[in-house]
Amino acid sequence: MLEPGGVGLRTRLFQIIFESDTKAGKAFDIALAALIVLSVAVVMLDSVAAYHERYGLLFYGIEWLVTVLFTIELGVRIYCLQTPGRYLKSFYGVIDVLSILPTWLALFFPGAHMLVVVRLLRTLRLIRVLEMMSLAGQGRLLLEALRRSRGQITLFLFVVFMVVIIFSTLLYMIEPPEAGFTSIPKSVYWGIVTLTTVGYGDITPITPMGQFLSVLIMLTGYSIIALPVGVFSAEVINTLRAERYSDESCPGCGHARHEPDARYCKLCGTWLNEERRDPRQTS
Template sequence: MNHTHKPAGKGLRTRLFQIIFESDTPLAKGFDIALIVAILGSVLVIMLDSVPAYHAEYGSLFYWIEWGFTIAFTIELFVRLYCLEKPWLYLRSFYGIVDVVAILPTWLTLVIPGGQSLVVIRLLRTLRIFRVLRLMQFVGESRLLLDALQRSLHQIFLFFFGIFILVTIFASVMYLIEPAEAGFTSIPMAIYWAIVSLTTVGYGDIVPVTPLGQAITVMLMLTGYSIIAVPTGVFSAQVIRAIREERYSDEACPGCGHDRHEKNAKYCLICGTWLDETHPDPKLAETDKEGQE
């Protein structure tokens, strides 16, 4: 059951709510899959229509297909509002705004001249897929990744702050030793060059011409290779930590003190002591029963 939104009443509205906002029934899962296919199909049409050759040959077909998707998504939005107890609460939510913005540009083309320029906003429909995935079996995985990202924010922020200082130092030095004709016309332009070099992208629009500048560029690129994996390592470590916390319990064994047991473990892996202090050991109960007999 969705904890944020509630059905408007019993009967048809409750049934529609279970199909649209939940995913624990075959019909609801089928609706989620059909919605994902429709979203991806509409995005594919938008992308193909942006190709001049396809637009010239199939523009009319793309136009009517897009209107079909827009009408379908509009009906879906009204059905969502119909089955909710507080539809305005949904419209003010993030996904409610995405739903409205995703269909609005196509309708605006009917009343606003030149409204076709807004159709690119329809690509926001891809954000609706995250809502479907959130309601399906990816809930635990997404929560684990978000928790790991939140834990590593301080380390990643510190890393990028250090990189910014390093880039600024290299850029200032290059601004002093390189001529303006090479592209180093200001410190901000030199910072742009330093970021491009540090990330080993190398666009080639700004290139040092002095031997000292080229030597500094080599040092900067080697530095980029050596530190590019740091934020990935930090995030990976937090993911591993979150997985361990998800799987293992921190409660110590009353017998030997070992504190790395799986959460569903009944007996200690080291000494075999019963771990659930709220319930008696069934083996001990059987032993007492046999002794009484």
């Protein structure tokens, strides 16, 4: 846990920058998020040739102004902390450093300033300000479900990749080079695009057999879309059940799925724990 590096000014700065339970802290986080959105919007607009030609100098000035402010803010964060090294190694510390590097690197590597879009990650601090911690808990739930289903999903992706390789190789053997299937890797690209039902159209089979195989792989793509969704949904349900029920087993029948505050087994009525036993039930 981060702590202020001293009393007085450093403590006051710490409360404003790292805490959001005060008006000053909330205002600071909201102002910081507004600057982040402004800088990202400037970079996006600057990539449009017409806007760059007309407002390029304005965009350049805004980007450097925001970068200097973020650099000063990072220095103040380090100044008011007791252990700044610990903060710089944390997730938010790394993001804070990365958010100012692109503009400075642009002095030596033109175009690097486009990477300032990483600043959007800093808006995660708004979770505290907007009181969205319940959403953070739901995000943790989804990550836990994803972790539990990683084996099934990995197997599914492996099978899909094998299907793509087989179909793509067949198309490479059937289709002439002028159709675009000039190599197996190029055919694999077509297979992935077709299986995911995207269909860019830059490579298309022209023979009847190739078109028939294309239909098969497209139908296969539609049929397998629901598989990973089903696996993930099942793991979400299992995770919810695991958090809802305790692991305490009934000493009478061995049933292990009880509410956390349950005192009796819902199947046989046995006391689950002597410490929870109702004194009025004792003889």
